[in-house]
Amino acid sequence: MANEKERLFSAFPPVSTEAWVAKITADLKGVPFEKKMTWHTNEGFDVKAFYRRENLKDLKTPKVMPAEYPYVRSTRMDNEWLVRQDIEVEDLKEANKKALDILNKGVTSLGFKIKRAHVNAESIATLLAGICPEAVELNFSCCHGVMEAFVPLLIEYFKKSGANLSECRGSVNYDAFKKPLQKGRSNANWVEMAKNLMDAIKPLPQYRILNVNAYILNNAGAFITQELGYALAWGAEFVDKLTDAGLSVKEIASRIKFNFGVGANYFMELAKFRAARWLWAEIIGAYGDEYKNETAKIHQHARTSEWNQTIFDSYVNMLRSQTEVMSASLAGVDSITVVPFDKPYKEPDDFSERIARNQQLLLKEESHFDKVIDPGAGSYYIEELTNSIATQAWSVFLNVIDEGGFTAAAEAGSVQKVINTSNSKRHQAIGTRKEVLLGTNQFPNFTEVAGDKIQKPLEQKSCCGSGHDCSGNIEKLNFSRGASDFEELRLATEHSGKQPKVFMLTIGNLAMRLARSQFSGNFFACAGYKIIDNLGFESVQAGVDAAMEAKADVIVLCSSDDEYEQYGPEAFDCINNRVPLVIAGNPACTEQLQEKGIKYFCHVRSNVLEMLREFNKILGVN
Numbered sequence: 001m002a003n004e005k006e007r008l009f010s011a012f013p014p015v016s017t018e019a020w021v022a023k024i025t026a027d028l029k030g031v032p033f034e035k036k037m038t039w040h041t042n043e044g045f046d047v048k049a050f051y052r053r054e055n056l057k058d059l060k061t062p063k064v065m066p067a068e069y070p071y072v073r074s075t076r077m078d079n080e081w082l083v084r085q086d087i088e089v090e091d092l093k094e095a096n097k098k099a100l101d102i103l104n105k106g107v108t109s110l111g112f113k114i115k116r117a118h119v120n121a122e123s124i125a126t127l128l129a130g131i132c133p134e135a136v137e138l139n140f141s142c143c144h145g146v147m148e149a150f151v152p153l154l155i156e157y158f159k160k161s162g163a164n165l166s167e168c169r170g171s172v173n174y175d176a177f178k179k180p181l182q183k184g185r186s187n188a189n190w191v192e193m194a195k196n197l198m199d200a201i202k203p204l205p206q207y208r209i210l211n212v213n214a215y216i217l218n219n220a221g222a223f224i225t226q227e228l229g230y231a232l233a234w235g236a237e238f239v240d241k242l243t244d245a246g247l248s249v250k251e252i253a254s255r256i257k258f259n260f261g262v263g264a265n266y267f268m269e270l271a272k273f274r275a276a277r278w279l280w281a282e283i284i285g286a287y288g289d290e291y292k293n294e295t296a297k298i299h300q301h302a303r304t305s306e307w308n309q310t311i312f313d314s315y316v317n318m319l320r321s322q323t324e325v326m327s328a329s330l331a332g333v334d335s336i337t338v339v340p341f342d343k344p345y346k347e348p349d350d351f352s353e354r355i356a357r358n359q360q361l362l363l364k365e366e367s368h369f370d371k372v373i374d375p376g377a378g379s380y381y382i383e384e385l386t387n388s389i390a391t392q393a394w395s396v397f398l399n400v401i402d403e404g405g406f407t408a409a410a411e412a413g414s415v416q417k418v419i420n421t422s423n424s425k426r427h428q429a430i431g432t433r434k435e436v437l438l439g440t441n442q443f444p445n446f447t448e449v450a451g452d453k454i455q456k457p458l459e460q461k462s463c464c465g466s467g468h469d470c471s472g473n474i475e476k477l478n479f480s481r482g483a484s485d486f487e488e489l490r491l492a493t494e495h496s497g498k499q500p501k502v503f504m505l506t507i508g509n510l511a512m513r514l515a516r517s518q519f520s521g522n523f524f525a526c527a528g529y530k531i532i533d534n535l536g537f538e539s540v541q542a543g544v545d546a547a548m549e550a551k552a553d554v555i556v557l558c559s560s561d562d563e564y565e566q567y568g569p570e571a572f573d574c575i576n577n578r579v580p581l582v583i584a585g586n587p588a589c590t591e592q593l594q595e596k597g598i599k600y601f602c603h604v605r606s607n608v609l610e611m612l613r614e615f616n617k618i619l620g621v622n
Contacts, residue, residue, distance in 0.1 A: 017052055024049070042425070043225040043268065044395075045388040051380035061278065062383050066373045070281035072274050072386065073374040074332045075297040080370050081328075082137050082335035083360045084301070085353065086111035089118060092126040100130055105354070106361045109137035109335050119146040124157045133163045137335065138170035147174060148193065151200040151209075158204075171208040171257050172201065177234065180410040181216065185472030188411055191241045198247060198255060208257035208299060210238045215303045218261020220477040221423030224272050225389055229396025230406070230415055231258060231276070236283055236397070237406035249287045250295045258298055260333075262324045263305045269324065270376055271385035273300060273331035279390055279397070302328035303337045309344045310483040311458075312448055312490055313439025317341035322359055329360070329369045330376060336360055344481065346455040413475035420478045430482050431609030440483045441608060446525035449494050458484075485609050486526055489616060493528035496621045500529045503552035505543035506536045507567060508559035516558040516584035523602050524554070527612040527621075540567055544574040553619055554580050556602070561587035568593045580618060 025033050037049035056062050066074040085107045089095040099110055112127065119142060131138070142150055151172060158165055174197050176190035194210060201209045214231035222230070235256055242252045258276065262269050277298050284296035304321040318341045328336050338356040340348035348356075363369040376382035403409045410416070429435035436442045493499060502524040506513040513536060521531040532550055537543035540557075547555045557564070557571050564587045572593075575581050583593060586603040602611065616622060 017054065020050070041268075042223045042422070043389065044223075044392040047385075047388075051384050053380065055380050055384055059383055059387055061274075061386055062378055069292045069296060070278045070285065071297055072278035072281075073377050075277060076332075077373065078370075079329070079332055079373050081333055081360075082109035083107050083357060083364075084109035084111055084137070084139070084335050084337045085357060086113060086139075086337060088347070089114045089127065092118065092123055096127050096129055096131075099127075102353075102357065103131070103136060106357055107136075109139065111139040111141070111337070113141045114150075116143050116146050118142075119150045119153065121153055121156065124153055128157065128161075133158055133161070133170070134167040138168070139173065140170070141173040144174065144178070144193070147172065148196055148200065151197060155200075155203050165203050166205055168204055169206045170204075171211065172197070173211045173213075174209050175211050175213050176238070177406065177410045178213070179472070180413070180474050181416060181477050183472055184474040184476040186411055186474065188407060190407070191245055194238070194242060195245050195247065198242070198251070201255065205254075208255050210252070210256045212238075212256060212258045215259050215261035216477065216479075217419055218263060218303075219306045220419050220479050221307050221426050221482070222419045223422050224263070224265065224268050225392035226396055226419060226422060227261065228272055228276055228279070228389065228393035230400065230419075231260065232279055232283060232393065232397045233400035233406045233409070235280065236401075239284070239287075240405060241407070249284065249291055253284055253291075253295045256299065257301060259301045259303060261305050261307075262302045262328045264308055264320050264323055266323050266327050267376075267382060268385055268389065269327035270331045271382055271389050273302070273328065273333055274374070274376070274382075274386045275390040275393060276300060277332075278386070279394060300333040301335045301337070302331075302333045304328075304339045306339055306343065306481065307479075308437060308482050309339070309341070310437060310440045310481070311345045311450060311454065311487050312483075313445055314341055314344070316439045317344075318355060318359070319438070321356070325359055326363065326369070329363050330374075332374055344458070345450075345453055411474065416475040416477050420475070423478050423480065426482060427480070427485060431485065432605075432607050435482070437483050437486075440486050441526055443522055444486075444490075444525045444528075446528055446531055449528075450491060489526065489609075489612055490528040492616055493621050498621070500527075500553040500615075500619045500621065501532055501551060502529045502554045502556060503532045503547040503550055504534050504558050505540070505547060505555050505571065506534050506558045507538075507540060507543060508563040510536070512560035513558045517556070519604075520556045520558060520582070520584045520602055523606075523608060524556070524612070524615075526608055527616060529554070540570045541574050544571065548578070552579060554582060554615065556582045556584050558584045561585060561589075564593065565589045568598055569596045572596055572598055580615070 021033050024037060028036050039047040041047055061072045064072050067077050083106055085102055087095050087098055089112055158168055174194065176187060176194055179185040179187035197209050201207050212231050212234045214227050217227045217230055235258065238256055239249060239252050243249060280298040281296040285292040304324040308320055309317045321338050325336055325338050338359050340352035340356045342348055342352045400406055400409050403414060426435060430437060430441050433441050504517040504520060506517050517533055521533055525531055532552065555575060557567060559567050564583060568583060572581055580600060581598055582600040582602055583598060584602055586601055586605065590601060
C-alpha cells in the first residue's frame with residue numbers, strides 16, 4: 001500500500017474556469033469579474049486574478065529545456081551568477097586596496113569607473129596590482145574619448161602580468177548611445193569607433209565591449225516592456241550596422257553585453273529576463289540556422305533600480321533592492337550589482353556597500369537561489385507573464401525598426417520622449433498613491449529630517465569628469481526619481497525652519513474617526529508636517545479649542561460621512577478662518593459643505609502631491 005502511487009485530490013471532481021469565475025462573481029455580488037479582478041498594467045496587457053493549465057496549451061515556452069534554443073529558461077545548465085561591485089576610482093592605490101579587500105568578501109566581479117587621466121600604463125598597473133584577471137570578471141568604464149587608447153593598454157598589462165588572455169573575462173563599457181540618450185548630443189557616426197574597438201579587443205575573446213545599457217532606461221522610469229523592447233532594438237542595431245561594416249554575426253553577438261535594470265515588480269521583472277533570452281535568441285536566429293547555438297545566447301547583467309530609491313526612510317531601499325535582486329537571480333542572469341541604499345544622497349560607505357554585497361550572498365549561501373535553474377518554469381502565471389511581456393516588448397522593437405533603427409530613434413529623440421512620458425505618468429501615479437513608495441508617499445516618518453545627510457548634488461554628474469560641455473539639443477532622458485517630488489516637499493518643510501502642526505479633530509463614529517485620522521495623518525506626514533492625533537472629543541467646540549491651544553496650523557475633521565453634514569459646518573464656524581479646515585473623506589454632502597465655504601477634502605482619490613504643494617504655499621513653507 002505504501003508503494004502505491006496516488007493522485008492527490010483525485011476524490012474531488014474537476015472544476016472548470018467558468019465555474020470559478022461564476023463563484024467569484026457571486027462573491028463580488030454581481031460586479032463583473034473582468035472589472036474587479038483584472039489588473040490593467042502599464043506594460044500594455046491585462047493580468048487576470050488566476051491562471052490555469054489551459055492557459056499554457058498554446059504556449060511554446062514551457063516546453064523548452066534549460067540551455068536549449070531559444071533559451072527562455074536559461075543559457076546554461078546552472079544558476080551561478082557573479083556578485084559585482086563597482087568602484088569609482090579617485091585614488092588608484094586606494095581603489096586597488098578596496099578591490100583586493102572586497103574580493104575576499106564574496107565579490108566575484110569588479111567594475112572600475114576610471115578617469116581620463118588614469119588611461120596610461122602606469123595607472124592601470126597600479127589599479128590592477130595583485131588582481132588575477134583570469135579569476136575575477138573585470139569591467140571598465142571610462143570616457144569614450146580615450147577608450148581606444150585604453151583597450152590596448154589593458155591588453156598589454158595582461159600580457160606583462162603573464163595572464164592567459166583566453167581566460168580573462170570582463171567588459172569595457174562602450175555605450176554608442178550615451179550621447180543622445182543622456183546628453184542630448186548626436187553620435188550618429190558611432191559605427192567606426194565600435195569597429196575599431198572590436199578590432200582592438202580581439203586578443204581578449206571573453207571580453208564584451210558593445211554595451212546595451214538598458215538600466216539607464218529603467219532609471220529614467222521606463223515601463224518593463226519599454227526597457228526590454230528598446231534594449232532589443234539597441235542590440236539589434238549593433239548587429240545590423242556592424243555586419244554592414246564587414247563583421248560577422250557571431251563575432252558581434254559574442255561582444256554584446258546587456259545591462260538591464262531591475263525594478264520592484266517582482267514577478268514581471270523575473271519574466272522580463274526570461275523574455276529577453278527568448279527574444280534575443282530569435283533575433284540572432286533570424287540571421288540563419290547556423291546561429292541558433294552559442295551565438296544566440298544573451299549575456300545579461302542586472303543592476304537594481306535607482307528610480308525607486310528614496311532619501312527619506314532610506315533603509316526601505318534595502319527592502320526594494322532585495323526583492324529586485326531576488327527577481328534577477330531567480331531569472332538566471334549572469335551577474336548582478338546591488339546599488340547601495342544610500343546612493344541617492346551620498347557616496348556609499350563601507351556599511352552600505354557591505355549590505356549590498358551581503359544581499360546577494362545571503363541569497364546564494366543561505367537561500368540557495370543559485371542551486372535551481374529557472375524555478376519559475378511551468379508556473380501558469382510566470383509563463384503567461386513571459387509571453388505577454390515578450391509580445392509587448394516585440395511591438396516596441398518593431399516600432400523602432402519602422403523608425404529606421406535605434407540610431408535613428410535615439411537621434412530623433414523619440415526613445416527619450418516615450419520614456420519621459422512614462423516617467424511623468426509614474427510620477428503622477430506616485431502623486432496620487434496609485435504607485436506606492438513606502439516611507440515616501442505612504443506611511444512616512446514625519447519625525448525624520450535630512451539634516452546633513454545629503455552630501456552630494458541630487459542631479460547626475462557629467463559622464464567622465466572631463467569638464468567638457470555635455471549638453472545638446474536632442475531631448476534627454478529625465479532621471480528624476482519617483483520620490484523626488486515628495487522629497488522636495490519634505491526638504492522645503494525642513495528648510496523653512498518650522499514644522500506645521502496638523503491636528504486631528506476626531507469625533508463621532510469610533511471606527512470611522514480612527515480610520516480617517518490614521519489616513520489623514522499618513523496623508524499630511526508626506527510633507528513632513530507634525531501630526532497631532534487624538535482619541536476623540538465630546539463636541540466640535542472642544543476639539544477646536546484643543547487645536548487652538550496646541551497651536552495647530554491645520555485642523556482635519558475626522559468622522560463618518562453621515563455625521564459630516566452636522567459636524568462640518570459646525571467646525572467651520574468654530575474655527576472662523578483662523579486655520580484651514582480639512583474634511584477627511586469624500587462624503588455625499590461635499591457640495592453642501594463647499595457651499596458653506598469648506599475647500600479642502602482628503603481621501604483616496606485626492607492628488608496627495610498637489611494638495612500638499614498647495615498647503616505648503618498656504619502655510620508659507622517654501
